[in-house]
Amino acid sequence: MQPAELTGAAEQKMADVAALLRRFSRPDTLIGHGGKVKTIAAGHYTVTGLSHHVRLGEFVAHQSKTGVHLGEVVRVEPDVIFVCPIEPGDPIGIGDLVLRRGAFRLSPDDSWCGRTINSLGEPIDGLGALQSGTKARSISNTAPPSMTRQRVTKGFKTGVRAIDIFSPLCLGQRLGIFAGSGVGKSTLLSMLARADAFDKVVIALVGERGREVREFIEDTLGANLQKSVAVVATSDESPMLRKMAPLSAITIAEHFRDEGHNVLLIVDSVTRFAHAIREVATASGEPPVARGYPASVFTEMPKLLERAGPGPEGTGSITAIISILVDGDNHNDPIADSTRGILDGHIVLDRALAEEGRYPPIDPLASISRLARKAWTPDEEKLVSRLKSLIHRFEETRDLRLIGGYRPGADPDLDMAVKQVPPIYEVLKQSPGDRPSRDAFADMATALKNAASQNQAPAANMVRQR
Numbered sequence: 001m002q003p004a005e006l007t008g009a010a011e012q013k014m015a016d017v018a019a020l021l022r023r024f025s026r027p028d029t030l031i032g033h034g035g036k037v038k039t040i041a042a043g044h045y046t047v048t049g050l051s052h053h054v055r056l057g058e059f060v061a062h063q064s065k066t067g068v069h070l071g072e073v074v075r076v077e078p079d080v081i082f083v084c085p086i087e088p089g090d091p092i093g094i095g096d097l098v099l100r101r102g103a104f105r106l107s108p109d110d111s112w113c114g115r116t117i118n119s120l121g122e123p124i125d126g127l128g129a130l131q132s133g134t135k136a137r138s139i140s141n142t143a144p145p146s147m148t149r150q151r152v153t154k155g156f157k158t159g160v161r162a163i164d165i166f167s168p169l170c171l172g173q174r175l176g177i178f179a180g181s182g183v184g185k186s187t188l189l190s191m192l193a194r195a196d197a198f199d200k201v202v203i204a205l206v207g208e209r210g211r212e213v214r215e216f217i218e219d220t221l222g223a224n225l226q227k228s229v230a231v232v233a234t235s236d237e238s239p240m241l242r243k244m245a246p247l248s249a250i251t252i253a254e255h256f257r258d259e260g261h262n263v264l265l266i267v268d269s270v271t272r273f274a275h276a277i278r279e280v281a282t283a284s285g286e287p288p289v290a291r292g293y294p295a296s297v298f299t300e301m302p303k304l305l306e307r308a309g310p311g312p313e314g315t316g317s318i319t320a321i322i323s324i325l326v327d328g329d330n331h332n333d334p335i336a337d338s339t340r341g342i343l344d345g346h347i348v349l350d351r352a353l354a355e356e357g358r359y360p361p362i363d364p365l366a367s368i369s370r371l372a373r374k375a376w377t378p379d380e381e382k383l384v385s386r387l388k389s390l391i392h393r394f395e396e397t398r399d400l401r402l403i404g405g406y407r408p409g410a411d412p413d414l415d416m417a418v419k420q421v422p423p424i425y426e427v428l429k430q431s432p433g434d435r436p437s438r439d440a441f442a443d444m445a446t447a448l449k450n451a452a453s454q455n456q457a458p459a460a461n462m463v464r465q466r
C-alpha cells in the first residue's frame with residue numbers, strides 16, 4: 001500500500017469514528033442496557049448488570065417466553081437492582097433478560113375523553129384502541145416551578161350547597177375529603193365531579209370495589225362523561241397498578257391543563273394510593289417509619305399533590321379533590337395528618353350526621369377552605385361567620401336542650417339558633433339525584449325567609465321536633 005492510500009484509509013476511519021461519536025452524543029440515541037434476573041421472591045426480583053444504568057423509579061422490561069412484562073426499579077444496590085413487577089403473576093425465571101426502559105410515559109390525547117383506562121393507559125371499556133397524543137409525558141413528572149405558576153384567584157360553584165356556603169373553592173385548589181368508610185366520600189366526589197366550572201374531568205379510582213367503578217362512571221358522571229377520563233385500578237389489582245393510577249391520572253390532567261383547560265382531578269382514595277406504596281416498599285425491604293408506612297409514602301403524596309394547582313402562565317389549572325379514608329374514624333392517622341398539611345382545605349364528613357340522614361354529612365364547623373376568602377364576597381363572609389356561630393351555639397347546647405334545660409327568652413342568641421339552625425340544616429341536605437344548586441346563598445336566604453314566615457310556633461316546639 002502506498003503512503004497516500006494509507007493516509008486515506010486512516011482518514012476514513014477517523015471520519016467513521018467521528019460520525020459514531022456524533023450519533024451517540026445525540027440525546028435521542030437509544031443505547032440498550034440489559035441485565036439478568038438473579039433472585040426471585042414474592043413481590044420482587046433482583047437483576048444484575050443494570051445497577052449503573054438505571055435510576056430509582058424507572059421501568060425495566062423483563063423478557064420471557066410469554067412476552068415482555070414491565071416492572072419498576074424500587075431499590076438500587078452496587079451489584080443488583082430490585083424490581084417490582086407490574087403484574088405479580090408474570091412468569092419470571094433465573095437468568096431471564098431484563099432491559100432498561102426509562103421513565104414510564106403516557107401520550108394523552110383529547111380523544112381519550114369519555115374513555116376508561118387502566119394505569120398503563122390501556123383502554124378497559126371495550127370501546128377499541130386509544131389514539132396516542134403527540135407528546136409523551138413521564139408519569140413521574142415534577143410540578144411546575146412555584147414562581148412561574150399563576151395565582152389562585154377565581155372562585156367557582158360546586159353546586160353542593162354545604163361546600164359553596166361554608167368552604168367555597170377556587171380553581172386550582174387542592175381539597176381533601178376526610179371520612180371513615182361508608183360515610184359518603186365517593187358520593188360527595190361524584191356530586192362534585194358534575195361542577196360546571198370545568199372543561200375536563202380526570203378521575204382516578206384507586207383500590208375501589210369493581211362494582212362501584214361502573215356505578216361511579218356511568219350513573220354519577222352523567223352528561224359530564226364526554227369530558228371525562230377515568231383511570232381505574234380496582235382493589236384486586238397489583239399494588240404497582242394501584243400506585244400508578246393517580247400518577248397516570250395527573251399526567252392526563254397535565255396534558256389538558258397545558259392546552260389551557262380548567263381541569264378537575266378526582267382521586268378516590270389517596271389512602272389506597274398510600275397503601276399501595278406501602279405494599280411495594282415493604283416488598284422491597286424499605287423499613288417502616290410511621291405506623292407501618294415507609295418514608296417514601298410521605299414523599300410521594302406531596303409530589304403528587306404539588307403537581308395539581310394552577311399551571312404556568314398561558315396554561316389552565318388542575319383543581320384536585322381527593323378523598324382520604326380515616327382508619328377507624330381516627331382523623332389523626334399518619335396519612336390524614338400528612339395530607340392535611342399539604343392541602344388548601346379539608347372537608348370533614350361526620351358519621352353521626354350520616355346516621356341522622358343529613359347527607360352530605362359535611363361538618364360545617366370542622367371543614368375549612370383556605371381560599372374561601374377569595375371566593376366569598378365581603379357580605380357572604382359576614383353571613384357565614386354568623387351562620388357558624390349560630391350552628392356552634394345550637395350544637396353546644398344540644399344536650400342541655402335534650403334534658404329540657406332550655407327556656408326560650410333567657411338568651412336571645414340561643415333563641416335565634418334554635419329557630420334558624422334546623423332550617424339551615426334542611427337547606428344543606430342534598431343527594432346525588434337532586435339538581436345542583438346554582439346559588440347556594442340564595443337558596444339559604446329563601447329557606448330562612450320561609451322558615452321565618454311559617455315560624456309562628458313557639459321556639460320550644462322546634463326543640464321538640466328535633
Ligand SMILES: Nc1ncnc2c1ncn2[C@@H]1O[C@H](COP(=O)(O)OP(=O)(O)O)[C@@H](O)[C@H]1O
Pocket residue numbers: 179180181182183184185186187188359360430431432
Ligand atoms: N348525599 C347522599 N345522599 C343520600 N345518601 C348518601 C349520600 N352520601 C352517601 N349516602 C349513602 O351512604 C352510602 C355510602 O356512601 P359512599 O359514598 O360509598 O361512602 P364512602 O365512599 O365514604 O365509603 C351510600 O351507599 C349511600 O347510601
Ligand SMILES: [Mg+2]
Pocket residue numbers: 185186187268
Ligand atoms: Mg368510597
